[in-house]
Amino acid sequence: MLSRSFLLAAVSALAMSALPGPAIAKTAQAAPGTTLTGPAKQVTAGQIALAEPAPLSQLLARVDIPHERFVLDNGLTVLVHEDRSAPLVAVSMWYAVGSKNEPEGKTGFAHLFEHLMFNGSENAPGDFFAPLQDAGATDFNGTTWFDRTNYFQTVPTGALDRALMLESDRMGHLLGAVTQEKLDNQIGVVQNEKRQGDNQPFGLVEYEALETLYPAGHPYHHSTIGSMEDLSSATLDDVKNWFRDHYGPNNAILVLAGDIDTATALQKVTAWFGAIPAGPQVAPVAVPVPTLPAPVAKTIYDRVATTRIYRMWATPGLDNPDFLPLALTASVLGGLSSSRLDNALVREEEIAVRVAASASTFAQGGQFTVFADVKPGVDPAVVGRALDREIAQIIAQGPTEDELLRARTRYVASEIRGLGNLGGFAGKAPTLAQGLLYQGNPDAYQQDLRRASALTTGEVQEVAQKWLSRPVFALTVEPGDRTEGGEQRGGYVTSSDAGLPGPAWFAEPGTANMSRTAVNDADRSSLPEIGTLQPLDFPEIQRATLSNGIKVYFARRTDIPTVAVRVSFDAGYAADPRDALGTQSLLLQLMDQGTTSFDANALAMAQERLGANISAFATLDETALQLDALVPNLAPSLELLADYIRRPALAARDLERVRAQQLNRIESELTSPEGLAQRAIFPLIYGPGHPYGIPPSGLGERAAVETVSRDDLARFHDRWLRPDLARILVVGDTTLAQLTPLLEQSFGSWQAPATPAPQKDFAGGVPVPRSRIVLIDRPDSPQSVIWAGRVLDRKGTDDLVPLGSANYVFGGNFLSRINMNLRETKGWSYGVRSMVQQPQDRASFMIYAPVQADQTGASLAELRKDLASFTTGEGVSDDELTALVNSNVRELPGSFETQGDVLGGLANIVRFGRPDDYYETLADRYRSLDRQQLDREAQAELRGDDLVFVVVGDADVVAPQLDALGLEVEVQDAPASSTTAQP
Secondary structure (H helix, E strand, C coil), rough: CCECCHHHHHHHHHHCCCCECCCCCCCCCCCCCCCCCCCCCCCCCCCCCCCCCCCCCHHCCCCCCEEEEEEEECCEEEEEECCCCCCEEEEEEEECCHHEEEEEECHHHHHHHHHHHCCCCCCCCCCCCHHHCCCEEEEEEECCCCCCEEEEEEEHHHHHHHHHHHHHHHCCCCCCCHHHHHHHHHHHHHHHHHHHHHHCCCCHCCCCCCHHHHCCCCCCCCCCCCHHHHHCCCCCHHHHHHHHCCHHHHEEEEEECCCHHHHHHHHHHHHHCCCCCCCCCCEEEECCCCCCCCCCEEEEEEECCCCCEEEEEEECCCCCCCCHHHHHHHHHHCCCCCHHHHHHHHCCCCCCEEEEEECCCCCEEEEEEEEEECCCCCCCHHHHHHHHHHHHHHHCCCCCCCHHHHHHHHHHHHHHHHHCCCCCCCHHHCCCHHHHHHHHHHHHHHHHHHHHHHHCEEEEEEEHHHCCCCCCCCEEEEEECCCCCCCCCCCCCEEECCCCCCCCCEECCCCCCCCCCCCCCCCCCCCCCCCCCCCCCCCCEEEEECCCEEEEEEEECCCEEEEEEEEEECCCCCCCCCCCCCHHHHHHHCCCCCCCCCHHHHHHHHHHHHHEEEEEECCCCCEEEEEEEEEEEEEEEHHHHHHHHHHHHCCHHHHHHHHHHHHHHHHHHHHHHHHHHHHHHHHHHHHCCCCCCCCCCCCHHHHHHHCCCHHHHHHHHHCCCCHHEEEEEECCCCCCCHHHHHHHHHHCCCCCCCCCCCCCCCCHHHHCCCEEEEEEEECCCCEEEEEEEEEEEEEECCCCHHHHHHHHHCCCCCCCCHHHHHHHHHCCCCCCCEECCCCCCCEEEEEEEEEHHHHHHHHHHEEEEEHHHCCCCCCHHHHHHHHHHHHHHHCHHCCCCHHHHHHHHHHHHCCCCCCCCCCCCHCCCCCCHHHHHHHHHHHHHCCCCCCCCEECHHHHHHHHHHHHCCEEEEEEECCCCCCCCCC
């Protein structure tokens, strides 16, 4: 389960955490060569003029989740949102209990119990995922954080009773199924989840933030994951009492969103939940916002690519209106692409390679966090002073009106895009639940949008000054050997001047006191049967051809007022010159720095005003430039996308800046255990002669990135990003008749060069596989990362449904053999999987397994044993065949719930030359599979006799464990540049 949200895991994606907001105003455009350096500087018109964005009021009008509410006699609150656009219902259950409710000695209990609630209940004793997968559920998971625990799944309408039975059974009939064996196992799983997080670069920053910003005993002082000691000491009585105290219906909110009405919901919810008695009233928790008595400065060391400088404050939560101005402040300061920190520290002064700011907001508190990654060779003190200068400036002056407008538009656009999901982590159902749980109003999202649109620059400045003028926690993380451990962190830390949880934090718990009408419990003797299910209706694919020959593929989706456009080129990282790996990645980053009409800041500002997102990405085979646009602003957004693709500036100064950033990303990859493993496995199995025998991230090699010239990048752009290698894929709320003229205007005049279109050379042979272990030494790693792989004699264009189905049983889903073994039985891992990678040329079979360090050899032995058993006698069983068919057939409608899902399916159909009804025929393909066919596929391609294993871990701990495996072991040092010794 994705169980916790590491507080400062958000720090690696802070721009996504900060609330954006509205922006209407004439689009700023820069003349070629113009550089914008300050937040209020003006720019002149360039070569293209974009139309005025739609008024913010027009966008706000589209953000709506109509719903009705009822409350059962036992206190369960139910919200119902009716949406008949697809035969799906999102089920989202939120309990008002999180890590802030944990007393001393019981840290990690809320999260641990979230795991236990997936391990079966009295009337559904198996793994919770099994009947859900059988029902075709999608988006199913659970999470725990400071203030809540939630569970969610999106199911076909005909499976709603099953989902409600399962949710109600673990609410009202759980404890008889909780055994010591299950408890011991899940303690091991959670501890490996903790190790996995701690093992990452910057993995200890969360502990530093919580332990410093919140005094000992404060409900937010300890991490949600808890401490190893507290987890190990959890007894069966402890966890059962924890459940009785916190998981009653009167402490829960249930949201049903989708193909359902309120009358039906009332009948079904009453039947399944009505007989569950109310639990004790949960003790309210006081969570004051603390202020440090004086500034705190600290330096720690970690395996990181470059020095990172943080500035942090504890700030108010959703229960305080100041949270919204703080979020907008963070967006302007370091969340927008045109943010002040980006402009000043990255683009103008060129002293940082990455900056970010965010306001992470919880129910009753939060953190305002700013960081800068120091450009190698720059004095960190210089960066720290610049960071402080920009923070002081926004405190003193506040944002400009234009900055607020752009931030607001980003905020509204984000809310609109969120409406594309019924459930999951951030769709309609969780939006309603969170508003009711945290702010007492399921419509809180609308209130926040309206308030954001009305905030003035003075109000934002006043709140920033109020909270950011207080003493700061200044944390510096330097490259080096770790000086702070993680194994025993995450729990309470006592001190002489701060009390432990007591009356100051927790009020006395109450008892249930609710009148209720007796309700007969539903029949729980067996799982509800799956009702009538609607087959997948994949949108019709319509086609057009522009005057220059570019093919257009369009699928209409009208659920939200957005349009996704992907301009895809037959290139990818496989097109990189073999002597200059990283060329394409560097080009795509440089394209973000502006066009001949817009410099980097003006390009970012134009997108923000339009509520548009333009991004570039590549896979092994494809280079894609994608636009996510709001319907009212589609025409100017397409003009901007065309300018971005066709006329990149590729300025020399910008090149040196992004070169430094890419070199830093390479170094960051070399500090990550997963990055190290993946950089090693692909060249090992594909060999140096094949285009796929490269680090799969596409970042390339330092020596090549250091020497690639501006002319090299321009030649690559002209050679590979050309109209005769392009196709345009569009999904969204428009029509082909409306779309085609806009595409013709933006792309129709683009002519291919006279030179022949290039082709990738896949003639290079793959080396004869030789099974062995390559151990990459990463000292003091609490976990080892295992990657194994072999190249298949298949291509992505082949029919890989049978092979993929065989892999589904072995390692391709949560209930697979290897995950059930290493996670659920042994408790040695947070989760393992295997996959059949399907690029256009040679496919591959791979296994990924992060495992605790002291069980690395045993885990590798288990993986080999499981694979040998699967391919030499214990093949797919009847039950496994039934499960994979049911899951894959029934989940098809839910697999294409969003515009992004449809765009991905459309891209696969076009890229692999599939028929338009490919996905609609998959159900019959799955139903036609038999055990013998799957066993033949596994025996042919999922062999273990020639697997190459890469293990990244502490060689002193791991190497002795490998001796008994009978495989050749080669020990390598991790690249020396990835860790600088501590001074």
